[in-house]
Amino acid sequence: MIKKKLSLIISFNKTVDAMAFEEYCLKHNVNGRLIPLPKEISAGCGLAWKCEVDEKAIIEKALSEASINYDKMSEIFI
Amino acid sequence: MVKVNGMGKTCPIPLIETKKAVKALTSPDTVEVMVDNNMAVKNITRFATDSGYKITTDKISDKEYKLTIEVAEIKSEEEKKMDESCAACGATDNTGNIVVAIGSEKMGCGDEKLGKNLMKAFIFSLSQAEVHPKTILFFNGGAHLTCEGSLSLEDLSNLQELGTKIYTCGTCLDFYGLKEKLKVGEVTNMYDIVSTMENASLVIRP
Numbered sequence: 001m002i003k004k005k006l007s008l009i010i011s012f013n014k015t016v017d018a019m020a021f022e023e024y025c026l027k028h029n030v031n032g033r034l035i036p037l038p039k040e041i042s043a044g045c046g047l048a049w050k051c052e053v054d055e056k057a058i059i060e061k062a063l064s065e066a067s068i069n070y071d072k073m074s075e076i077f078i
Numbered sequence: 079m080v081k082v083n084g085m086g087k088t089c090p091i092p093l094i095e096t097k098k099a100v101k102a103l104t105s106p107d108t109v110e111v112m113v114d115n116n117m118a119v120k121n122i123t124r125f126a127t128d129s130g131y132k133i134t135t136d137k138i139s140d141k142e143y144k145l146t147i148e149v150a151e152i153k154s155e156e157e158k159k160m161d162e163s164c165a166a167c168g169a170t171d172n173t174g175n176i177v178v179a180i181g182s183e184k185m186g187c188g189d190e191k192l193g194k195n196l197m198k199a200f201i202f203s204l205s206q207a208e209v210h211p212k213t214i215l216f217f218n219g220g221a222h223l224t225c226e227g228s229l230s231l232e233d234l235s236n237l238q239e240l241g242t243k244i245y246t247c248g249t250c251l252d253f254y255g256l257k258e259k260l261k262v263g264e265v266t267n268m269y270d271i272v273s274t275m276e277n278a279s280l281v282i283r284p
Contacts, residue, residue: 002240036202047195078206
């Protein structure tokens with residue numbers, strides 16, 4: 001089992017928004033990665049962005065610049 | 079000695095009762111199982127050997143077998159959990175030899191971009207699961223996933239560290255010009271791909 005660590009998870013209302021955010025982040029070298037939406041956040045399916053907890057400000061800026069709406073930010077061990 | 083009476087019980091009850099008896103042990107002991115059919119002998123023998131226990135079989139008659147399992151070491155709770163399976167009649171323990179065969183960069187048919195993201199999510203989830211596959215085979219378009227530029231390299235490296243063997247089809251690497259770009263795992267050939275699949279208790283094709 002991989003050792004879990006506290007991560008910042010950004011969930012989206014639409015899968016296409018999560019995918020668009022990944023595209024933006026890869027293009028602009030924003031740290032993080034797309035993962036399946038953790039069960040701890042929602043029982044629904046979907047994709048979410050995972051990054052370090054101290055990168056919240058960078059992510060908020062990136063979301064704003066990319067004009068992508070997100071559902072919520074959560075901090076969970078994953 | 080702990081005794082399990084599997085006589086007259088249909089498969090997979092003798093196997094399940096044997097597993098329960100072994101799991102309940104708190105110190106090294108011997109579990110003696112009586113069964114009346116060869117299928118139960120095979121299933122219990124496979125369970126014991128896969129779990130690392132010594133087992134001896136005495137055929138008393140065509141309808142009576144005595145199996146003696148020597149549990150020399152008590153497993154931790156985590157290890158016991160790993161050994162659990164919902165055995166169906168004649169089925170092997172699926173956690174024993176899971177092989178994942180990935181023949182595409184995409185998961186499922188439909189939108190290409192979504193398919194690629196689903197495959198990434200699938201590999202990430204594999205790395206997070208409690209039971210990891212013994213082997214992951216990559217072939218055809220799936221070969222891209224083990225090579226430079228793949229966004230699944232970190233997950234695959236994690237799986238490799240956890241003991242999963244990762245093999246990519248050499249013909250495919252050659253075809254796609256990726257021979258020098260393989261970043262995780264080893265190169266394999268079709269003979270080994272076939273034998274790996276044949277020896278698997280479960281083959282998953284996402």
